[in-house]
Amino acid sequence: MALFGLGAPKKDEEGLYSYSVRDIDGKNLDIAKxxxxxxxxxxxxxxxGFTTQYEGLTELHNKYKSKGFEILAFPCNQFGSQEPGDAPQIKSFASNRGAKFQLADKVDVNGTAADPLFQFLKSEKGGFLTKDIKWNFTKFLCNKEGQVIKRYGTSTEPSAFEEDIVAALA
Structure with missing residues (x-):
């Protein structure tokens, strides 16, 4: 049934902003912020293999943060066990790559244990053939009103959607 959108999570009028998650330090992070x-x-x-995208994400964040652009990154160990570390290890890894954007707690993005925020994001912008996330570094761009406007696959380099960020900031 989910293939036809019948199993999609219910959205309230706040949409994206109705969710809260845990940050990398285990503290509540309200998406409404x-x-x-x-x-x-x-x-x-x-x-x-796509971890080099940390650099591109950091570059975009540094370039557009002052204009109202933010990144929220969720470590995920669901694909090839490629995020085995604990929170301090993940924070150190990201910091060593210059990342100053917000890190969330490690989550599942698919399956019955998928984080509700990712259930929402996938319901708004499905992928090729299914809504499931295929691998690490799948990206969802949300506008200032909290609408999911684009979804980018794993192999899409951050520089490839810079124009979309600029347009959303305008």
Missing amino acids: YRGKVLLVVNVASQC
Whole structure:
């Protein structure tokens, strides 16, 4: 049934902003804090072949943060066990790559234990053939109103959607 959208999570009028998650330090992080900002949500992993995207994400974040752009990265160990570390190890890894964007707690993005935020994101912008996330570094771009406007696959380099960020910030 989910193939036809019948099993999609129910959304309230707040949509994206109705969710809260745990940050990398285990503290509550209310997604509503991003209201009025352009937000990129991405599932990351430190031992993935696409981990070099940390640099591109950091570059975009540094370039557009002052204009209202934020990144919220979720470590995920679901794909090839490529994020085996604990929170301090993940924080250190990201910091060593210059990442100053917000890290969330490690989550599942698919399956019955998928984080509700990712259930929502996938219901808004499905992938090729299914809504499931295929691998690490899948990215969701949300506009200032909290609408999911684009989904980018794993192999899409951050520089490839810079124009979309600029347009969403305008």
